[in-house]
Amino acid sequence: MRGRPLSILVSLAGVTMAAIPLLGGITHSGQAQAMAAARSRVSLPNLPSRHILDPNLFDEEDCAIPPPGEARRCAAKPDLANVPGTPAEVDNPATTVRSLRGFEGPHFAGEIAANNLILLPETISVASEGTWGAMGLVRNELPHDVGAVRVSASLYGKDGTLLEQASNSVPVARIRPGEPAPFRLVAQTDAQQVDRVEWSVTSGGPGRAERDLEVHRYFEVPLIAGSRPYILATGMRNLGQPFEQARMIIAWLDEQGKVAWLETTTNPDLGIRSDESFNMPDIRVDDPALAERLIRMPYMMWGVGE
Amino acid sequence: MKRRCWAAMLLLGLLGLMGLPGLTRPALAAPDPNNSATWIYSFGAGPIEDILMQAASAKAAYGVSVSSEELAAIILSVTWPETQGGTSKTPSTIVRGDQGTLSPSPMTMGRSDIPKVRSTNVYLFSNDTTSTQYRRAFWHSGIGAWQLDGAGLGRSLMADERISTWTGGGKAANEIARRYKYAEDRPSTYPDKASRRQYAWGPWYACRLDNGYNIKCKDVFNLVYSASTNRLMVVGETSVGRLGGAVMTNCNVPWQTIPAYCTHVDLSQAQGARDGQFWYSYPDGRWDTAGNPTKSPLASPFYVVSDGTYEYRQWSDQAPKDSGYATVDIYGRRIYQGTSAQDDRVSGKWTQTEVVTPY
Numbered sequence: 001m002r003g004r005p006l007s008i009l010v011s012l013a014g015v016t017m018a019a020i021p022l023l024g025g026i027t028h029s030g031q032a033q034a035m036a037a038a039r040s041r042v043s044l045p046n047l048p049s050r051h052i053l054d055p056n057l058f059d060e061e062d063c064a065i066p067p068p069g070e071a072r073r074c075a076a077k078p079d080l081a082n083v084p085g086t087p088a089e090v091d092n093p094a095t096t097v098r099s100l101r102g103f104e105g106p107h108f109a110g111e112i113a114a115n116n117l118i119l120l121p122e123t124i125s126v127a128s129e130g131t132w133g134a135m136g137l138v139r140n141e142l143p144h145d146v147g148a149v150r151v152s153a154s155l156y157g158k159d160g161t162l163l164e165q166a167s168n169s170v171p172v173a174r175i176r177p178g179e180p181a182p183f184r185l186v187a188q189t190d191a192q193q194v195d196r197v198e199w200s201v202t203s204g205g206p207g208r209a210e211r212d213l214e215v216h217r218y219f220e221v222p223l224i225a226g227s228r229p230y231i232l233a234t235g236m237r238n239l240g241q242p243f244e245q246a247r248m249i250i251a252w253l254d255e256q257g258k259v260a261w262l263e264t265t266t267n268p269d270l271g272i273r274s275d276e277s278f279n280m281p282d283i284r285v286d287d288p289a290l291a292e293r294l295i296r297m298p299y300m301m302w303g304v305g306e
Numbered sequence: 307m308k309r310r311c312w313a314a315m316l317l318l319g320l321l322g323l324m325g326l327p328g329l330t331r332p333a334l335a336a337p338d339p340n341n342s343a344t345w346i347y348s349f350g351a352g353p354i355e356d357i358l359m360q361a362a363s364a365k366a367a368y369g370v371s372v373s374s375e376e377l378a379a380i381i382l383s384v385t386w387p388e389t390q391g392g393t394s395k396t397p398s399t400i401v402r403g404d405q406g407t408l409s410p411s412p413m414t415m416g417r418s419d420i421p422k423v424r425s426t427n428v429y430l431f432s433n434d435t436t437s438t439q440y441r442r443a444f445w446h447s448g449i450g451a452w453q454l455d456g457a458g459l460g461r462s463l464m465a466d467e468r469i470s471t472w473t474g475g476g477k478a479a480n481e482i483a484r485r486y487k488y489a490e491d492r493p494s495t496y497p498d499k500a501s502r503r504q505y506a507w508g509p510w511y512a513c514r515l516d517n518g519y520n521i522k523c524k525d526v527f528n529l530v531y532s533a534s535t536n537r538l539m540v541v542g543e544t545s546v547g548r549l550g551g552a553v554m555t556n557c558n559v560p561w562q563t564i565p566a567y568c569t570h571v572d573l574s575q576a577q578g579a580r581d582g583q584f585w586y587s588y589p590d591g592r593w594d595t596a597g598n599p600t601k602s603p604l605a606s607p608f609y610v611v612s613d614g615t616y617e618y619r620q621w622s623d624q625a626p627k628d629s630g631y632a633t634v635d636i637y638g639r640r641i642y643q644g645t646s647a648q649d650d651r652v653s654g655k656w657t658q659t660e661v662v663t664p665y
Binding site: 099 | 356467518
């Protein structure tokens, strides 16, 4: 999706949100205790082993198959008590970058607690100039898949008047337990007229989409004025069932971890078979200011087969 | 006799005129599959055999219609532009020995992964900072003749596997074969071999038609493969082996009592092309006046070892000349397979201690 970039991104932390129960992470103490008691681990959609991905290169123990005439060299399974630790390997979803089926990036939770769809307020950027708009992440903290997720924002003026309700669907058609997904809202209202925002997130059933995909970044090159746009090249491999069309959604995160930009690229070829590897159309950005920001920001990727 | 004399003189005259400025020189002769003296591009001799075998394996696995030799040529065509960059020559003027034709080094290490290009490249520097005093404990991401990167196709391969023309080349073979097959199965969109090759090369920037290079992968392919004879036209360089100078050895590790398999990577021993401008110069990297890197450092010698889940790269003080930092041990580790295989650019992977020592 392309459009004018949000020129000024303002944290939602300063906006009163604590009273809105759908905002996970901002809780009253009673709610926090309830959430802590209800935490449950999710089954992460881990990528297959190297042997499954490339059986002609790696054996059943995931060791590299040697060339003819050479001996096998395989790492023994470690005595975990003697594996050296590294600084703070804590599973913090906000900072743990995961490469999973159909996903790559932070914020995929290994444990869920809210038993709801939640917004991640620390990821939400809001325009404070021009027309109101917002981008951010939701996360599925239900123990089952969800689809047809919509994010809505009711915009209120200083006098409490409802100015507008902005709403949009989340482009990831099926969101798995623990998985984040991006959204973008655009309104007509002048951002400076908005005093308060009430958010809601809804879903419509489990959703239908193939998510058993290996997503890859191929390369990323910066814009060169007059000769080359910013390019992000990506691809996928279908590890699951056949589907009609592949889509890659990418969200860039700024220095504060807020969603600063969203793009979607769609494979024009229809009818993707199992185990096919394919290229996605490039993400290309000609705006020098935006390109300069994008090349510096980490990003998240969602692969979806619909 | 007079006629023959005149004809000879005319021919000699014409040949002489050809050397005069202002006249068009004939294009260099295309490589002749039956005359290796005309071949332009070189590759390690043993590695050529690796790629032929891996091409045959990938062809069988994914059902591409082209021959193993043709598929091998497609696979090899990536390596010269990827490792040796652009050239001022063109497909019709390049000759053997020119920059860009030399045998790619399996130990080619990418030097463009700096924070200015992508902020997360800072995690490739030891202790996650470009201000590190141990600059040459650098975790390269783009590695090998196919520049397999931890953010992409190289994610599940360790450094020595990306170096190896057997394993790394095999991975490239599989990825190319699957994409070629994808294109083959859609003839209305990819109607000919040229378009299918171009599709198969999609993951590699050096193969892009709009990258500004004078010689792209498609041009290299036409110079290294003879369709009429189904033959590779690549000079086998015997001085370049499968690991390109890296050495398989054994190391002591804390998680097992018997020595573990490890690989010693010493880039000063790299076999193959070491184009000074691109890959092997400025070992400490290049830095601007503000102290920001403009070219990444080149890693000093290190060991690569796995515990089955993590890839470790150890810079050891066992031989001070090895790491370059006497009395300092540094290692980095990242998950390369299993649960949540990580990009090389993962934070918090550095520790200043020694877990891997030569056996």
